[in-house]
Amino acid sequence: MAGRPLTQKQLRVRREELEAERAQLLAQVRELDAEADVNNWREGGFDDDPADAGSASFERETAQSLSNHARRLLTEIDDALRRIEAGTYGVCERCGEMIEPERLEAIPYTTMCLECKRREETGR
Ligand SMILES: [Zn+2]
Structure with a gap:
């Protein structure tokens, strides 16, 4: 998405x-x-x-x-x-997709989309 x-x-x-x-x-x-x-x-x-x-x-x-x-x-x-x-x-540095607007709203300096961040945190 x-x-x-x-x-x-x-x-x-x-x-x-x-x-x-x-x-x-x-x-x-x-x-x-x-x-x-x-x-x-x-x-x-x-x-x-x-x-x-x-x-x-x-x-x-x-x-x-x-x-x-x-x-x-x-x-x-x-x-x-x-x-x-x-x-x-606003571009995810990992997958190159746009980061969710709600996520940017909450953490304006984030570099990863929700899914990539989740993957990074779970180490997968
Ligand atoms: Zn991503």
């Missing part, structure tokens, strides 16, 4: 969405990195209180892992924006 290629208008809307999300993620990464730094710096002051030191380092790790996650998403969004430029956006 191949969908239709996206129209120019749909692509423009999608690009605006992706760019908005990208800006949001960038701000998030900056914030989380600052948080991780602040905690790193603070940690030195908790030498005589292991509980506080533990929670500070837990917070730092949480901030770092959230930041890493946001960075990965950023890469995927950048890729999606490049695909829009290249005119290959």
Whole structure:
């Protein structure tokens, strides 16, 4: 069940969405990195209180892992924006069919159609 290629208008809307999300993620990464730094710096002051030191380092790790996650998403969004430029956006990179519009709606930076994604996840 191949969908239709996206129209120019749909692509423009999608690009605006992706760019908005990208800006949001960038701000998030900056914030989380600052948080991780602040905690790193603070940690030195908790030498005589292991509980506080533990929670500070837990917070730092949480901030770092959230930041890493946001960075990965950023890469995927950048890729999606490049695909829009290249005119290959919305095409499954595995089977070459159009990705389901509902799927693109839900995950605008996805590179695979539902079936290929499912196959990849089940390893078949
Ligand atoms: Zn596919």
